[in-house]
Amino acid sequence: EVQLVESGGGLVKPGGSLRLSCAASGFTFSYYNMNWVRQAPGKGLEWVSSISSSGSSIYYADSVKGRFTISRDNAKNSLYFQMNSLRAEDTAVYYCARELGDCGGGSCSSAEYFQHWGQGTLVSVSS
Amino acid sequence: EIVLTQSPATLSLSPGDRATLSCRASQSIRSYLAWYQQRPGQAPRLLIYDASNRATGIPARFSGSGSGTDFTLTISTLEPEDFAVYYCQQRSNWPPLTFGGGTKVEMK
Numbered sequence: 001e002v003q004l005v006e007s008g009g010g011l012v013k014p015g016g017s018l019r020l021s022c023a024a025s026g027f028t029f030s031y032y033n034m035n036w037v038r039q040a041p042g043k044g045l046e047w048v049s050s051i052s053s054s055g056s057s058i059y060y061a062d063s064v065k066g067r068f069t070i071s072r073d074n075a076k077n078s079l080y081f082q083m084n085s086l087r088a089e090d091t092a093v094y095y096c097a098r099e100l101g102d103c104g105g106g107s108c109s110s111a112e113y114f115q116h117w118g119q120g121t122l123v124s125v126s127s
Numbered sequence: 128e129i130v131l132t133q134s135p136a137t138l139s140l141s142p143g144d145r146a147t148l149s150c151r152a153s154q155s156i157r158s159y160l161a162w163y164q165q166r167p168g169q170a171p172r173l174l175i176y177d178a179s180n181r182a183t184g185i186p187a188r189f190s191g192s193g194s195g196t197d198f199t200l201t202i203s204t205l206e207p208e209d210f211a212v213y214y215c216q217q218r219s220n221w222p223p224l225t226f227g228g229g230t231k232v233e234m235k
Binding site: 035044045046047050059060061062095100111112113114115117118119120 | 161163165170171172173176177182183214216218221222223224225226227228229
């Protein structure tokens with residue numbers, strides 16, 4: 001069974017930092033592109049960042065570019081999100097999400113849809 | 128950036144009714160559209176990808192159609208567990224990957 005478990009959320013002051021983690025199990029983590037998607041309280045979904053299976057390709061939404069850094073450790077089956085210079089508008093539940101399809105076995109059939117999601121971790125930015 | 132506009136914002140229906148949800152893209156996204164369901168307090172669940180393909184384990188009462196700029200999610204016969212918020216998402220032209228604002232299907 002695919003499991004994604006986020007951790008590291010909490011209350012932080014504006015300008016502060018947090019590091020989110022996502023522990024993956026039940027699948028070959030190194031075969032899959034991974035993403036962070038967030039949802040502000042009572043609002044819709046917002047994609048924030050993607051990282052390819054090898055970590056060689058990384059993308060960010062403009063709203064977080066230059067402040068947040070996505071990374072992964074395939075040996076530890078873990079995804080990370082370093083969040084610096086946090087703002088009130090970054091307050092949200094952050095989900096890690098695995099893409100549909102995989103990039104294993106020498107070929108890539110990944111599609112940028114989110115097939116599996118974690119339960120989310122809440123980040124609150126407030127003074 | 129491709130903007131996805133969902134309508135209506137809220138759909139008030141009864142169990143057993145048919146639900147028709149719309150998603151319109153600001154430019155052609157071919158068939159690169161997904162639909163998600165989100166129940167209160169839960170993570171989203173992938174229902175449909177590439178406009179019309181049901182994801183693993185999704186009941187046949189959910190179907191998707193459309194291409195280009197206009198897409199539809201249809202729930203043929205609403206079950207009590209289908210009352211939720213539904214989002215569309217495109218992957219045609221990214222970054223950024225974008226979502227629609229959501230349609231809430233509520234019980235009348």
